[in-house]
Amino acid sequence: MLKRKMIKNFSWPLKTATREIEITRLYPEVMMELPDAERGIHELDATICIGCGTCARVCPNSCIEMVHFKFGSPLKNKKMQFPQIDYGRCMFCGLCVDDCPVECLKMGKKVTMAGWEREDIVKRPDFLATKRFTANEVADLEAEAKRIAAEKAAAKKAAAGKEGASKKPAKEGAAAPKKKEAAPAAAKPKEGGAA
């Protein structure tokens, strides 16, 4: 009786071992399938980021620093800054993603980011931005921004001439082309990621 029981316990692993279960993962040749909710490396949509810095403020480890990035939208503000993430400190909690007011920061399924030096894992917006303006678009946008600024200045002058009562229409006029310009630019994003 005793023996039979023991034999059963020894035979159990053999039985289980012959069953087809995946035990060894073929990483890195085959990456395991990650769910959609996966919290991997951040993806920044630089075309809509408004540079508000909310993500930097909410991060518990203060790993986000706002830095200059030339392929972001220069329409709103020339000095606008974009998040740079220090992955040496990031714990992938996702608080920054939750709090982004325009939902331009996401977390993707990319999870590998080894580097040789500590600086290698401080990722600039160049790396993070999956969507951004191309150089041409930036030039166009800059010209557009200049035009708007000039228009504004002209409107201001005119408004000053008309006793400053018509500030509002000038503003509205500036806002309208902005929107128009941003939409087509966002539609043809440049695949990014070259760090």
Place this chain on the structure above:
Amino acid sequence: MTNANDVLSSIQSAFPGAVLDSKVESERRLWATIDSKKILDVCKHLTSKLNFDHYSGAAGVDWIARKEMEVVEIMASHGAHQVVAMLKVKTSRENPSVKSLTGLYWNANWYEREIWEMLGINFEGHPELYPLLLSDELVGVWPWRKDYKGYPDLTTGERAVQITTPEGYTEYHIPPTPAEVEAGTVVVERPKYPSFREREEREIKSDAEMIMHLGPQHAMVPGPFLLDVLVEGERVRKAFLDVGYIHKGIEKIMENRTWLQGITYTDRMCYVASLSNNECYCGAVEKILGLEVPLRAQYIRVILEELSRIQSHLIGTGEFLTLIAGVGYAPWQYMIIDREQIISLIESVTGARLTHTFVRFGGVRNDLPEGFADKCRKVLPYMKSRTEEFIELFEQDPIYHKRMDGVGIIRPDDAKRMGVSGPPLRATGVAYDMRKEDPILVYPELDFKVTTGTKGDSADRIDVRLREMLESIHIIEQCLDKIPEGPIKTDVKVPKKVPVGEAYYRVEDPRGEMGMYVISDGGDKPYRVKVRGPFYATFQTLTPLLEGVYIADAVAIAGSMDGCPSEADR
């Protein structure tokens, strides 16, 4: 059944004038400020007359603006009633000193030691007021006081001075600079007490005895702690526990983080049980905020917490098996493979494998993904059959029983007295489970049993864990059937600043009773967070439990507790 009002009136009538201030928050929570001279009598009264036989812990709070300190004793009962009494004792900030409860409750020992080393509150009548978590060099500056500025930067080697000890060892010492002394960040005058080593060596009575170190790094429990056993031949005569090797100061860190950021830190207390830690913190804050959690979010939380319980028990049991060296048939690797399926399920919802940061104030972060229920319904029956197989394997194995039966027996009375909770307590036959005792979320609507053992030995603890997994599977199946559609977050906007208040919230962690005591002073950061971890209490019982056992059994006993020193040290 006794409720908080009855308890309050009973104290008031027995000791007129002893209750300085009181608040009955609900039927199950009583807050009372007790005259510091009467606290011992009140506690005695509660224990003998009102069945408060569970001393659940103590928290120290530094009220710097009011120039006083507070010790909050958390008292509960093992099933006789469901009231948790939070008894506050005040003391001046100048020379803080309160009466020790170690004479009444054995397990007050560690809680009071911790408060002493962190806040400098003296406990009159405490038999061994030695530091618990901090190392000797750091005791004496009271880091949890509100006016504390932080330890000096000792990470640089430039300032180190080499000294040679009388025994011939080389040690490095970093002398404080005058500026640091002035800022009060270095210990100038250390309290006098025998060091850990001196305390151990004091106990050596004859040449036949010696001290054996198990740890701080050893495979027994995932996390470093030092277990020194004084052995005479094969027998352990006395055990000494030194903890604090991974003391992270999470409670203090959380005081310096916003309410929302605090959630991420609860994950790191015990990553195997991070969802219940999240739940505990968020539940406490929700209580202060008075937030209602939408029904769907409650169900999601329950589903995930139970899944997390299954994976925690799987890894706990598996680890235990590798410890008792059942290599020939240890199902450790099978448990890990199975656990992978559960982890993938959780990951598909939360996006992370272990540190989830998933629960939010008044809801959860993500909704269940499409097809989650189907995936669950596929995995759960498999898990069930596997678990039943495991139970059968354990039950019928004669070698396992020869090895494990009667090892590390805790009697129910002792377990209650020592404040053990979770599977180690239930294995003794005491059906004490927070999900029934202090029900939260939708647990009252779900049908499940509290699994108990009979003997309270190591084999029983494992058996209780395995059978608890079956209950968890049953709970999840019900949840999947019942879960309604709806929002996953409250529509009330969660404010950045939490109104003044305090709350104590308990959940059933995989390891037992996890409670968090959260105080808000109306700011955007918590004023104080106290974590009453389940393993802290179980950990403390290791030393008496190991007295008189064989050395080989020491590993088996400690392993069967499914420990997590990370959570005990915080």
